[in-house]
Amino acid sequence: xxVIKYQRPPGTSDVTPDEAGxxxxxxxxxxxxxxxxxxSEVRTPIFEDTELFIRSVGSGTDIVSKEMYTxxxxxxxxxxLRAEGTAPAVRAxxxxxxxxxxxxRVVKLYYIAPIFRYDxxxxxxxxxxxxxxxxxxGSASPAVDVEIIQTTSEFYEAVGxxxxxxxxxxxxxxxxxxxxxxxxxxxxxxxxxxxxxxxVRRYDENPLRMIDCKNExxxxxxxxxxxxxxxxxxECAEHFAQxxxxxxxxxxxxxxxxxxxxxxxxxxxxxxxxAAEDIGAQxxxxxxxRYDGLVEQMGGRPTxxxxxxIGVERVLLVRQQLGVAGAEPARSGCFMVTLGDAAxxxxxKLAAQLxxxxxxxxxxxxxxSMKAQLRYADSEKFARALIIGDDELAKGVVAVRDMDSGQxxxxxxxxxxxxxxxxxx
RNA sequence: GUGGGCGUAGCUCAAGGGUAGAGCACUUGACUGUGGCUCAAGUGGCUGGGGGUUCGAGUCCCCUCGCCCACCCCA
Numbered sequence: 001x002x003v004i005k006y007q008r009p010p011g012t013s014d015v016t017p018d019e020a021g022x023x024x025x026x027x028x029x030x031x032x033x034x035x036x037x038x039x040s041e042v043r044t045p046i047f048e049d050t051e052l053f054i055r056s057v058g059s060g061t062d063i064v065s066k067e068m069y070t071x072x073x074x075x076x077x078x079x080x081l082r083a084e085g086t087a088p089a090v091r092a093x094x095x096x097x098x099x100x101x102x103x104x105r106v107v108k109l110y111y112i113a114p115i116f117r118y119d120x121x122x123x124x125x126x127x128x129x130x131x132x133x134x135x136x137x138g139s140a141s142p143a144v145d146v147e148i149i150q151t152t153s154e155f156y157e158a159v160g161x162x163x164x165x166x167x168x169x170x171x172x173x174x175x176x177x178x179x180x181x182x183x184x185x186x187x188x189x190x191x192x193x194x195x196x197x198x199x200v201r202r203y204d205e206n207p208l209r210m211i212d213c214k215n216e217x218x219x220x221x222x223x224x225x226x227x228x229x230x231x232x233x234x235e236c237a238e239h240f241a242q243x244x245x246x247x248x249x250x251x252x253x254x255x256x257x258x259x260x261x262x263x264x265x266x267x268x269x270x271x272x273x274x275a276a277e278d279i280g281a282q283x284x285x286x287x288x289x290r291y292d293g294l295v296e297q298m299g300g301r302p303t304x305x306x307x308x309x310i311g312v313e314r315v316l317l318v319r320q321q322l323g324v325a326g327a328e329p330a331r332s333g334c335f336m337v338t339l340g341d342a343a344x345x346x347x348x349k350l351a352a353q354l355x356x357x358x359x360x361x362x363x364x365x366x367x368x369s370m371k372a373q374l375r376y377a378d379s380e381k382f383a384r385a386l387i388i389g390d391d392e393l394a395k396g397v398v399a400v401r402d403m404d405s406g407q408x409x410x411x412x413x414x415x416x417x418x419x420x421x422x423x424x425x
Numbered sequence: 426g427u428g429g430g431c432g433u434a435g436c437u438c439a440a441g442g443g444u445a446g447a448g449c450a451c452u453u454g455a456c457u458g459u460g461g462c463u464c465a466a467g468u469g470g471c472u473g474g475g476g477g478u479u480c481g482a483g484u485c486c487c488c489u490c491g492c493c494c495a496c497c498c499c500a
Contacts, residue, residue: 007473007490010490010491061498062497062498062499063499066426066498085500117500119497120426120427120497120498121493122495123493123494124499124500125500129500130500198496214496263498264499273500274500280493281494281495282498282499282500287499287500288500308500311500313500314500315500337458337459339458368452370458371453371454371456371460372452372453373459373460374459375461376460378460379460379461390458391458401459401460406459408459
């Protein structure tokens with residue numbers, strides 16, 4: 001075997017020509033939905049000031065404490081490869097004054113961006129992955145939460161995913177969230193001996209993590225206890241009720257899941273996640289929520305916001321699992337089949353001319369036999385073979401062969417662009 | 426970061442101490458200028474890498490790299 005000297009870094013992947021079509025397909029679906037819903041694209045640098053992520057995501061989170069790709073540049077700045085999509089979008093919102101002096105303007109942004117996290121790779125989890133993201137900054141209206149959810153839901157449907165399950169929760173605000181922490185601590189205090197080691201540790205360090213523990217015994221305990229929804233303050237409870245009302249108004253199905261905890265500190269109120277089955281342990285194909293304190297925390301005026309990140313590689317996994325992977329590419333374009341040196345030269349010239357007219361044309365640089373050229377034209381799904389040999393040259397024609405039907409006719413060389421126009425891209 | 430499984434041809438997989446194989450794909454031919462079907466032949470391997478045991482190692486042992494699965498975490 002070929003000795004391969006260099007390999008991709010762990011947890012990264014190449015999108016090969018075979019797969020690129022699928023990427024284009026789902027990117028096009030996403031962009032089209034963003035257009036309909038009036039989200040505008042924002043493109044931010046692939047790295048940011050390290051502090052941006054620490055301050056927004058939270059220094060205690062796994063992302064910040066052990067998953068960031070952080071490095072120092074030659075000027076001594078600490079930079080970090082984009083670990084998350086929301087913080088850079090909010091930074092760009094503030095830095096470019098996208099609110100245009102109207103702090104209540106609803107700024108709807110989308111991005112398609114690689115995200116980097118140092119983690120142990122496994123199916124559906126990579127060190128570089130791609131997120132399609134939506135952010136709506138400037139409004140606290142629960143209808144905005146629902147538009148984010150709706151747009152995402154429409155996206156899944158557009159790319160053939162019909163089994164995405166929306167899980168919904170509210171994590172409250174800085175007023176009421178601590179109440180829940182107190183409540184769950186109080187409830188579990190005398191039940192720790194029934195719970196796993198991790199949860200005993202979490203009791204002190206991060207009690208919220210106890211509620212999404214997968215251990216069955218822990219679940220049994222937690223399910224008897226209070227839920228976040230029970231301890232919401234009146235404003236948060238009202239907001240959440242309205243989110244649910246809008247979801248119902250728009251006919252969006254969801255499942256209440258009081259055990260969703262988001263791993264980033266900036267989330268407030270609405271938290272949601274889209275889950276798909278059968279792609280392994282990493283079943284979340286999109287997740288997000290509201291972040292009403294983030295803009296202010298990053299130096300802006302108090303401004304509410306809500307957004308989502310969609311895991312593109314996981315979307316592709318689900319499509320593969322469901323068998324909806326891209327349609328067979330239709331036959332297209334022309335393959336130039338030439339015999340002999342004079343025909344080869346004429347073919348090159350003709351190919352250039354046809355490409356100038358917008359047609360897709362390739363030639364056989366290997367100068368192989370006619371049989372080999374036709375076999376190649378067939379296997380590469382060309383719609384037409386343009387055959388030129390001494391006979392055709394003498395008559396000033398090209399034999400145009402339809403690769404589906406096998407029908408062939410001679411067309412005068414000068415009339416070829418006209419003949420092919422529209423019929424063969 | 427912890428535990429477990431797996432790395433053999435471009436792809437999917439055989440061979441479990443004694444000459445590395447099959448199917449598909451690719452190339453060529455049967456068909457002197459006509460693809461898809463059929464038949465035949467051919468190209469293609471330092472068996473992931475390094476070390477060890479042995480007369481002899483895909484095969485046994487150690488190290489290493491990578492992939493997969495679970496934990497954890499997240500999209």
